[in-house]
Amino acid sequence: MDPSKADLRSRLVSARSSLSDSQREAAGRSLRDAVLSLPEVTTAGTVAAYYSVGTEPISRGLVYALWKRGTYVLLPVMRADGDLDWASYEGPSSLVDGRFGLLEPSEVLRGVDAVSRADVVIVPALGVSASGARLGRGRGSYDRALSRVGGSILTLALLYDDELLPSVPAEPHDVPVRAVARPSFGVTRVGSA
Helix, strand or coil: CCCCHHHHHHHHHHHCCCHHHHHHHHHHHHHHHHHHHHHCCCHCEEEEEECCCCCCCCHHHHHHHHHHHHCCEEEEECCCCEEEEEEEEHHHHEEEEEHHHCEEEEEHHHHHHHHHHCEEEECCCCCCCCCCCCECCCCHHHHHHCCCCCCCCCEEEEHHHHHHEECCCCCCCCCCCEEEEECCCEEEECCCC
């Protein structure tokens, strides 16, 4: 593992741990509202997203709001090989405990390529650079998923305000995102998007 990535991950995780529950909840509401107002999200038939855990920017309200307004929402299911399968979200009661403390949908698996059919893809990140390089947890699961997404599809990372960075260490297998959402700043297009 690149030592600079490990150091940056450690610093970002530590900063997230210093946020209070009320700060995280307020950030989650702001992120939900910013993402729901995007034209690409408003018109999306299918959105691939994730169900936040721990100190991640809260995505649960966003996932629920998308589902309630009739969007077909896909959530990841972690496979034993570290890749992501996908299944439909059918409300909070459709979630079960998964690997790494994640909550995953209990519905029929749609396959690793299901993400390629989404109109918008929302992913977790610890940080993102101005060029769109995304720093994740280091397992490469979302890089594999993002590699299956077409070039015209909005890929969006949810961040806290200080996590859009001038640069992020990147390797050849890292797949950039096209936008980030931050609580105080809304959505910012990154890279060549």
